[in-house]
Amino acid sequence: MIADDSAVICKVAKRILGGMNFQVVEASNSSEALMMCEAQLPAILIVDAGMPDALSVIHTVRQMQGGEKVRIYYCTIETDIKVLMIGKRAGADDFLTKPFDRQVLEAAFAKYSLAA
Template sequence: MRRLMIADDSAVICKVAKRILSGLDYLVIEASNAGEAMIMCDAQLPDVLCVDSGMTGALDLISSVRQMEGGKDVRIYYLMIEKEFKQMMAGKRAGADDFLLKPFDRRILTETFAPYAAAA
């Protein structure tokens, strides 16, 4: 089972994503802030990491994960409320692989993450 971490300070976003992604055979781990996510990543890196762009320390979390042993293999999504070019470039420079707009629904999460779950 692949591990997916959601680092987002919104309990609602985490709850919805966890329910949907658990159904795709992901082991979903939640972190409510960047510090908590970093501690969890130090213990065991996830296969997929979703980081809320509005969370304090989001870019530092992404770049720190990239620098960890095995961090280059983590698929990182930068969660955004709107497509803002400067914010997207900052996420890309930090090491994000892709972007996902919030709020998301079952269809978006399934289309985005089902292929990776099946590859496990």
């Protein structure tokens, strides 16, 4: 799942990850992301740091039954260590920096594609 309020980012990520044989669902805001996670937790969740309530999404998913198994990426536009640590404290496993491209996503997610 990608949770980002930018339709362009969602479209790019979905195209690239879909090409790697991932089934990708999109959430355009925090409420939609949580509603979708309550229905079915994704294996991987990419959360945009700039989306309102992004940290709450990460924290809430971690509290859900099975939420500890979700691989969560906190997606930022900067590599400021303070921002990254805030995401880590909320429960993020790893980070992505926007804008990303095919190379970045393939490097980050190829290991999961092979395991699937």
